[in-house]
Amino acid sequence: MMENEYLLLSGIQHFQFCRRQWALIYIEQQWLENVKTIEGQFVHDKVDQPEIKEKRKQKIVVRAMPVLSHELQLQGVCDVVEFHEHPEGVPIQNFDGTYIPHVVEYKRGKPKSGKEDVVQLVAQVMCLEEMLMCTIEEASIYYNEVRRRLPVPITETLREQVRGIAKEMQSYYKRQHTPRVKMGAHCKSCSLEPICLPVLTKSKDVMQYMRRYIA
Numbered sequence: 415m416m417e418n419e420y421l422l423l424s425g426i427q428h429f430q431f432c433r434r435q436w437a438l439i440y441i442e443q444q445w446l447e448n449v450k451t452i453e454g455q456f457v458h459d460k461v462d463q464p465e466i467k468e469k470r471k472q473k474i475v476v477r478a479m480p481v482l483s484h485e486l487q488l489q490g491v492c493d494v495v496e497f498h499e500h501p502e503g504v505p506i507q508n509f510d511g512t513y514i515p516h517v518v519e520y521k522r523g524k525p526k527s528g529k530e531d532v533v534q535l536v537a538q539v540m541c542l543e544e545m546l547m548c549t550i551e552e553a554s555i556y557y558n559e560v561r562r563r564l565p566v567p568i569t570e571t572l573r574e575q576v577r578g579i580a581k582e583m584q585s586y587y588k589r590q591h592t593p594r595v596k597m598g599a600h601c602k603s604c605s606l607e608p609i610c611l612p613v614l615t616k617s618k619d620v621m622q623y624m625r626r627y628i629a
Contacts, residue, residue: 423490437592481541
């Protein structure tokens with residue numbers, strides 16, 4: 415697979431939240447906005463300024479940094495990557511010294527009960543590790559409601575989970591397959607509910623459902 419055919423890294427969050435939602439967006443190219451998606455876009459607009467690098471004492475801050483992984487066959491953008499000067503770090507082009515990278519992902523709202531934000535962050539870290547040939551032990555997620563960073567240890571268990579998710583995404587995409595939905599409370603907060611029609615897709619017989627609804 416060529417690099418320009420790699421799947422978008424941002425999709426791993428949708429896939430972890432709901433495989434059908436991911437397929438509707440990335441395979442069928444369908445999308446609807448709701449309050450949450452608009453708020454999320456506003457949060458990212460504040461940090462998505464490509465190619466901006468700032469040097470602050472012993473730290474370099476890079477915003478909207480493009481990353482990719484040949485292993486995962488994913489490509490995307492890190493909201494913010496901080497490079498902290500450290501003797502055991504890696505060299506950074508156009509800067510003296512060596513640095514340890516720290517990925518920071520910005521999210522709307524507050525920490526979620528699921529792992530969708532975490533696996534997206536870990537995928538970003540794995541892309542950066544592959545590009546810089548280093549190991550990153552910790553990253554952070556910043557939630558705009560709690561207004562602070564939450565550290566996320568990058569464990570081998572999480573790395574294996576991301577590898578499995580990436581393979582499953584590739585399988586669905588190659589087959590152009592949109593899976594059926596498993597209904598849950600999360601459906602109510604999904605902007606694609608009017609397109610997804612989870613009640614209909616769950617029913618084995620749509621006509622049977624319509625008869626019950628009319629009755």
